[in-house]
Amino acid sequence: MEDKVTLEFFHDPLCAWCYAMSPRVRRLVVEFPRLEVVHRGFALAPDPSAIEKIFGDKARGRREILDHWRAANENDDDHRMKPDLMADQPFDYPWSLPPLLGCEAARQQGGDAAYWDYFDEIQKLHLTECRNIVDAEVLADCGTRVGLDSKVLMAAIADPAIQTLVEQDMARAHVFGLRGVPALVLDGQLVAQGALSWTELASNTQQVLGLL
Numbered sequence: 630m631e632d633k634v635t636l637e638f639f640h641d642p643l644c645a646w647c648y649a650m651s652p653r654v655r656r657l658v659v660e661f662p663r664l665e666v667v668h669r670g671f672a673l674a675p676d677p678s679a680i681e682k683i684f685g686d687k688a689r690g691r692r693e694i695l696d697h698w699r700a701a702n703e704n705d706d707d708h709r710m711k712p713d714l715m716a717d718q719p720f721d722y723p724w725s726l727p728p729l730l731g732c733e734a735a736r737q738q739g740g741d742a743a744y745w746d747y748f749d750e751i752q753k754l755h756l757t758e759c760r761n762i763v764d765a766e767v768l769a770d771c772g773t774r775v776g777l778d779s780k781v782l783m784a785a786i787a788d789p790a791i792q793t794l795v796e797q798d799m800a801r802a803h804v805f806g807l808r809g810v811p812a813l814v815l816d817g818q819l820v821a822q823g824a825l826s827w828t829e830l831a832s833n834t835q836q837v838l839g840l841l
Contacts, residue, residue, distance in 0.1 A: 633665040634838065639802055639812040640748065641673045642728035642762060645701035645710055646824040648752045650811040651745075652706065653827050661834055664815070668744045669798040670732060671810045672725035680722050691715075691722045698756065704824050715759040723755065727763040727786070729795050731771060734785035738777050746775040 638654055640647040658664050674680055684690030698712040715722075728751045735747035751771045755762045762768070765783065772782040785791055805814055813821035813830075820833040 632663070634663050634816050636664045636666050636816075637669050637801070637814040638666055639669045639671045639798075639807055639814070640810045641671050641725050642732065642748060642751045642755060643673055643723060643725055644810050645698045645756055646704065647811040648710065648756050649701055649705040650821075650824040651749055651752070653825070653830055654813065655745075656827065657830060657834060660831065661838065663838065664834075666741055666745065668732065668736070668741050668748065669801055670725075670729040670795045671802050671807065671812075672729060672795070672799060673810070674724040675726060677721075677724050679724055687721055694722060701824065709753070710756045711759055715756075718759055718761070720761040720764075723761060723763045726792070726795070727768060728755070730786045730791050731768045731782065733791045733794050734782045734788075735772065735775070735777055737785050737791070738781060743775070743777060747771060747777070750775050 636654075636657075638651075640651070654666065658666060674683070680690035680694075681687050684693055695712040695716055698710045698715070702708050702710040702712070731751060732744050732748050736744035739746075751762055751768075754760045754767060754771055760767050762771075768786065769779040769783050772779040802812075805812075805819060807822075809822070811821065811824060812819065815834060815837045818837050820837055821830055825833070
């Protein structure tokens with residue numbers, strides 16, 4: 630039996646390009662069974678004022694981010710994103726930390742597999758259903774939808790130790806000099822920055838694994 634090789638998947642639930650990339654990473658694990666995925670949170674908007682700080686004001690931020698959604702939706706294999714629906718929502722555009730805490734809390738219940746399921750579902754809630762993923766009810770509902778104990782999940786989200794784990798992921802990203810997501814690091818080597826096509830992703834993986 631071949632030894633496992635660690636594939637670190639850096640992402641943010643807010644990231645439309647991550648939504649396009651995650652199914653390709655799932656396919657990658659099927660095609661290359663040696664890969665063992667470890668999920669790493671990367672907060673693009675780490676606090677409630679981040680969108681305003683980055684874009685100058687909240688309304689402009691929403692408009693520019695939704696333009697990113699439209700571009701990412703062209704890259705997505707199933708075109709699942711609903712930018713026009715999000716444009717009509719009454720809540721401020723979300724920030725990264727609450728859903729990342731939810732992902733980490735999911736990992737405490739079921740390991741990286743549960744983290745991944747929660748991550749994919751919270752992205753669906755954000756980018757397809759356009760719900761407010763910083764809302765506690767939505768975070769709990771996401772847990773229920775992927776088969777987790779939502780009460781245990783919400784208690785974990787409130788635990789400062791969970792935030793520390795998210796911060797450790799961010800520190801790990803800095804080790805590799807990452808400034809954005811999605812990003813994949815395989816056995817310490819960057820194999821993807823951005824939402825690569827399946828062909829590019831598979832080729833880069835083969836190179837690192839010594840299959841080319």
